[in-house]
Amino acid sequence: MLIKTEELKKITDNILPAVDTSVATNYTENLELYSQNQSLYVCVTNREYYVKSVLPLGYDEELHATVNATLFLKLISQITTEDIELKTDDKVLYIKGNGSYKLPLIYEDGALLELPKSEIENPTCSMKIGTGILNS
Numbered sequence: 001m002l003i004k005t006e007e008l009k010k011i012t013d014n015i016l017p018a019v020d021t022s023v024a025t026n027y028t029e030n031l032e033l034y035s036q037n038q039s040l041y042v043c044v045t046n047r048e049y050y051v052k053s054v055l056p057l058g059y060d061e062e063l064h065a066t067v068n069a070t071l072f073l074k075l076i077s078q079i080t081t082e083d084i085e086l087k088t089d090d091k092v093l094y095i096k097g098n099g100s101y102k103l104p105l106i107y108e109d110g111a112l113l114e115l116p117k118s119e120i121e122n123p124t125c126s127m128k129i130g131t132g133i134l135n136s
Helices: 005-018 069-078 131-135
Strands: 002-004 030-036 039-045 050-056 064-068 083-088 092-096 100-104
Touching (some): 005 050, 069 100
Antiparallel strands (some): 002 083, 030 064, 092 100
16 A cells, blocks of 8 residues: 555644553554555544544555554654555554564454444434544
């Protein structure tokens, strides 16, 4: 998967404040990437909230990886090439930018870790709010 570096940096900059470093659990220190419906989703959670940022790709390509959030976000912030290539195998997320990097995939009970979404059982109101409003 080939992505414009600036577009990925915008997404990772938006999600960085949502990474909870105060309590280290198997969920809070990880970041999940997956592609679906011609978009790349970048997700983090601390089990009280679930943050998902979407990057439209304009093409279908399969990608699913769960990696250490801090390592991934720091690495992406330091890449200066025009494009970043992301691909996976059974054990590693490969990132190619200024150099070639490997981040180990995180598994739980023999399957790739999927971050749990926060479910609200009795919603009273539902709406979409842009990240610009939340950041302000």
